[in-house]
Amino acid sequence: MPIRLYDSLNRELKPLEAHQKDGVFRFYNCGPTVYAPAHIGNFRTFVVNDVIRRLLELEFGKDKVRHVRNLTDVDDKTIRRARDEGRPLAEVTKQWTDKFHADCAALNCLPPHVEPTATGHIKEQVDMIEVLLRKRHAYRAPDGSVYFRVSSFQEYGELSHLQERELKTGSALAGKPQTADADEKEDGSDFALWKAWKPEDGDVKWPGPDDAAAGRPGWHIECSAMSKKHLGDNIDLHTGGVDLLFPHHENEIAQSECCNGVTFANHWYHSEHLLVDGKKMSKSLGNLYTLDDLKAKGFSPMALRYSLLAGHPRKQLNFTLDGLHAAESALKTLRAYRAALPAQGGTVFVDQPVLEALQDDLNTPGALGALFTAINHHKPAEVSAEHFDRAMFALGFDLQAAESPKAAAPAEVEALAEKRWAAKTAKDFAAADALRKELATAGWSMLDRKDGYSLEPLKK
RNA sequence: GGUGCGGUAGCCAAGUGGUAAGGCCGAGCUCUGCAAAAGCUCUAUUCGGCGGUUCGAUUCCGCCCCGCACCUCCA
Known part of the structure; x- marks a missing residue:
């Protein structure tokens, strides 16, 4: 086509x-x-x-x-x-x-x-x-x-x-x-x-x-x-x-x-132009962002890419930080879905509706909609990883790179986390919960896994 | 003043002459000591306003209101 x-x-x-x-x-x-x-x-x-x-x-x-x-x-x-x-x-x-x-x-x-x-x-x-x-x-x-x-x-x-x-x-x-x-x-x-x-x-x-x-x-x-x-x-x-x-x-x-x-x-x-706060970006309005500005706010470059493609290229797109958050979440879903795909054997080709939308006057938001429609209707087990990746190629989404940069936790936060992990493994849940609260006060969230944990800055 | 684009759910955003994709947020549920993650479910009788054409309009036409951009070196 x-x-x-x-x-x-x-x-x-x-x-x-x-x-x-x-x-x-x-x-x-x-x-x-x-x-x-x-x-x-x-x-x-x-x-x-x-x-x-x-x-x-x-x-x-x-x-x-x-x-x-x-x-x-x-x-x-x-x-x-x-x-x-x-x-x-x-x-x-x-x-x-x-x-x-x-x-x-x-x-x-x-x-x-x-x-x-x-x-x-x-x-x-x-x-x-x-x-x-x-x-x-x-x-x-x-x-x-x-x-x-x-x-x-x-x-x-x-x-x-x-x-x-x-x-x-x-x-x-x-x-x-x-x-x-x-x-x-x-x-x-x-x-x-x-x-x-x-x-x-x-x-x-x-x-x-x-x-x-x-x-x-x-x-x-x-x-x-x-x-x-x-x-x-x-x-x-x-x-x-x-x-x-x-x-x-x-x-x-x-x-x-x-x-x-x-x-x-x-x-x-x-x-078309990207607008910020409904206006064209300009130094005098102080609404000019660079990629580094967004990285400093904790957003991944891939989230910006997603945001930029979330509006039709021939329509002005109003850039917002909310939009970036939405992009970050949507990419997370895609990443989780990709991870669940079988290495081979899938028979559903989700790239087709995506490419059709793109071939129709570069309808990038339509393509994203078609992508999500497709993955909502098909269990990962049915979907061809090769064709999913083809859709990612067309859109230019590198899901590996999509993780938001993780800030390193300060030493005192690490110490709290260690204490809580010890309390938890000792099944002292009261102490563990108290320490979780302390971590939250310090602005950090502790994510438990079976064999360990990780720390993330608390989202506002 | 001229030219162009647009006004669709809390936010973002596709779309079509035949009865509104999708994302985010939010809510509920499942799972899990808790939290998170993941999964499931729900969320516009309505598409800026008023007329017209039509069996039927968000989609076509007219008028009006509102927003944005461009008009000599800004992607």
């Missing part, structure tokens, strides 16, 4: 298809800017895209999927961060790239096959800009920057349906200059392909395209160049968060199609 996925360009569900003769599905996912730890909203997009990657592997075969996700390692934010910290740009971006990789691994996201960086593809970007200059789709500004001439591309605005929009007017726009370099542009909607060096850029600069000043690439061109290099001129799927729809992806289309003369992407997909 083909994967049907919403296409942002046509605004309809379309099957995902590999268009090249080699049958390889070409998938480009816009990656993070590495200047700070990614927040959980960023990870919503990456987790959703990881499920797409997994579905593609199941659909086309593991070796017939080529997944590229870039790292933006030079832009205003990375440069500013490096300058503020007095460190080389490469050192700062390395630090946050490593952190991003660690977080992705904790969330059980498969690494992309290629993870190109903007600074690693300066030449490819310059080459593209030179083609655009020659074709008159771009022009050199007085300061040596290069801009894309939006008026030269008739189809500009198709993705974001610009022609149906009206520019914000009145007070909402007042006081918000279009861009700082408006003076340099022929038209307000033109965008930078190459930015001439400025003093605040420090030592961040490369030789520019013909005639242009030394400087650095604009943001949008990196994805066009890296996608071209690693996937070719025509790709099968291009994805990102909704906020990238305009202008980023609109600009990518313009650059790539004007340069290459062929359709850039056959399918566009955008996942």
